[in-house]
Amino acid sequence: MxxxxxxxxxxxxxxxxxxxxxxxxxxxxxxxxxxxxxxxxxxxxxxxxxxxxxxxxxxxxxxxxxxxxxxxxxxxxxxxxxxxxxxxxxxxxxxxxxxxxxxxxxxxxxxxxxxxxxxxxxxxxxxxxxxxxxxxxxxxxxxxxxxxxxxxxxxxxxxxxxxxxxxxxxxxxxxxxxxxxxxxxxxxxxxxxxxxxxxxxxxxxxxxxxxxxxxxxxxxxxxxxxxxVQSVCNELKSQSQRDGQPWGDTCVYTPSGSLIRVLAPNAYLSQKNTAFSGYFDAYVKQVFQHYSTTPLTINTQAAAGNVQCTANANSMTITCNGDNRSYGAPSAADIFGCNSGPFAIQGGDNAVHYAVVPRLCAAFNRGTFLLNGGNTQPSLPPSSYYQSSPANFYSKAVHKFEWNGLGYAFSYDDVSPTEQQNVAxxxxxxxxxxxxxxxxxxxxx
The missing domain is CATH 2.60.110.10 (Thaumatin)
Structure with missing residues (x-):
């Protein structure tokens, strides 16, 4: 959503x-x-x-x-x-x-x-x-x-x-x-x-x-x-050839064989819940390991300001100052959907948690955690998004063909540095x- x-x-x-x-x-x-x-x-x-x-x-x-x-x-x-x-x-x-x-x-x-x-x-x-x-x-x-x-x-x-x-x-x-x-x-x-x-x-x-x-x-x-629809489908089929993931399978056809739309990976997972299994696992481990020794800063762009977070590579959790809950390791479904696992909002969550969730999920979708400057989220420009694998390549394809790259392609696409244009x-x-x-x-x- x-x-x-x-x-x-x-x-x-x-x-x-x-x-x-x-x-x-x-x-x-x-x-x-x-x-x-x-x-x-x-x-x-x-x-x-x-x-x-x-x-x-x-x-x-x-x-x-x-x-x-x-x-x-x-x-x-x-x-x-x-x-x-x-x-x-x-x-x-x-x-x-x-x-x-x-x-x-x-x-x-x-x-x-x-x-x-x-x-x-x-x-x-x-x-x-x-x-x-x-x-x-x-x-x-x-x-x-x-x-x-x-x-x-x-x-x-x-x-x-x-x-x-x-x-x-x-x-x-x-x-x-x-x-x-x-x-x-x-x-x-x-x-x-x-x-x-x-x-x-x-x-x-x-x-x-x-x-x-x-x-x-x-x-x-x-x-x-x-x-x-055809352009995005072609792009995702090419991505499948590069990494072996079912990006091209998200293309949807009518009974007559006409291409009618392309599903986002979170929507495709509701039909085939084993798709993209393990896709982000190695990257998630790298992120948690990296931020167990390097401070992670979440710019809440709200009253809480910059919030400092630390990862524990053993328990695979991220804890942020002032946040009422910690964050476990997300699956591919959690990352693509941004509303399950560690990214599910619960009753009683505080303002810090509400601000941290979209910024963490956006960074996983865009693959920006391990880039130079990725220790502050959000801080990097759109030109740095989706530059390495794994990432949400459906979102990358949608933005590639949009006018000026503008329009929601995943739930928290409105996350952006204050000084940068909002790509949503x-x-x-x-x-x-x-x-x-x-x-x-x-x-x-």
Whole structure:
């Protein structure tokens, strides 16, 4: 998950095990029905308020957030879907009429939503479709697809839960549909934060641009070109030839044999949990050995300032001053996902721990611990990332083809030295004007 998806809660009452692939690779998707849905915290949004319950009117911004949806895809069937939680934590879609649509059900099994209620059709290639978001919105995604996407809603003890498309499920009802999403949170206290996310997969290429009403310059992260899926897949297949790891197996095909997307390694591991086994082990041992005799400094870029850490090569733990917990040796799954093992956040963790986790995980993904200057994290520029093996070469490939290298490619891609550009490509303002979302590739304009 990236900057905003940490707001999403699990549907803990709906227990389904992740599908473990046993067939030969590459991955071939076969779209299923609602009976094939896999519901996890990664593809659900839970309302904390039943849709029909009466409340005071939503907190209203002084002006609505303007969206410009630009189609660069050579298709007349592109659609957008805006999902999220309103100011009352009610589950909403942005309807074609510019008003929030409130899906609701008490059913314990997923109920499909009508595309006519939740989709915003885009015009042909080269066209711009205007829309407005009529109230504050959090945990929001703006989905784009070539064709219709299937969304489902299911009853929870606290209100309706939205089941979103899941790229990690080869039998998801949307498995053969080309799609992607941007993320945004627009709240009164902080303004607008938005990004394009390739944390879980590369699919339909997207880009983002934002103007403001306070005279500050336009911010943009134009994302990936039109041929990004093929380019990233080719890059990862080449990496597999170099190191023998299953990077190329993350390329996903439709039943007809068309390449449709590339899974991030953390998403691929949810299908084949033995992949990348031991990939980082030797490097992790080197890191722990090195920092058992050399001080490691974590720049929290917060009130705690620089925190000193020390590794114990015997117990394979890292201990940081002021941190409420130490860190054990991470596995490949821990490193790629940044949310398990030593990187899992627990109730009661303090501010130091919250700051150390992303900086440690980012350094493992980028392979910067043993570089000159790597004893302070973060401190090195993007040009030093992914320069040695092992590393997250999916992230390297995504950044290689992104415009100016900007856009989330793993969960903590927003970790960067204070003086360096943030490669996550987040756009943010307390005074947003128009948020422009580009679909189909920035090079197709």
């Amino acid at each position: 990236s900057l905003f998806t940490s707001l999403v809660c699990a549907l803990s009452f709906f227990s389904l095990s992740l599908f473990q692939l046993t067939s030969a690779f590459p991955v071939v998707n076969h779209p299923g029905t609602k009976n094939d849905l896999i519901i996890t915290h990664n593809n659900t949004i839970n309302a904390t308020t039943p849709a029909g319950l009466a409340f005071a009117p939503d907190s209203q911004p002084a002006s609505y957030l303007k969206l410009a949806l630009v189609n660069y895809l050579n298709s007349n069937n592109v659609k957008a879907y805006v999902t999220g939680l309103n100011a009352n934590n009610q589950l909403v879609f942005l309807g074609q009429n510019g008003q929030f649509y409130y899906p609701s059900t008490t059913s314990g099994t997923p109920v499909p939503l009508s595309d006519a209620d939740i989709s915003i059709p885009l015009g042909p290639k080269g066209s711009t479709t205007s829309a407005t978001i009529p109230g504050y919105l959090s945990a929001s995604r703006v989905w784009f697809s070539d064709g219709s996407l299937k969304f489902y809603v299911v009853g929870t003890p606290h209100g309706p839960g939205l089941v979103e498309p899941a790229a990690v499920n080869p039998n998801d009802p949307n498995a053969a549909t080309n799609y992607g999403f941007a993320e945004l949170t627009w709240i009164q206290a902080g303004g607008l934060f938005a990004d394009i996310s390739f944390v879980d997969f590369v699919g339909l290429p997207l880009g983002i641009k934002m103007t403001t009403t306070d005279g500050t310059p336009t911010q943009q992260a134009l994302g990936l070109p039109g041929n990004a 490509g987040v756009v943010a303002s307390g005074n947003p004007g128009t948020l422009t979302l580009l679909v189909g590739g920035y090079d197709q304009a």
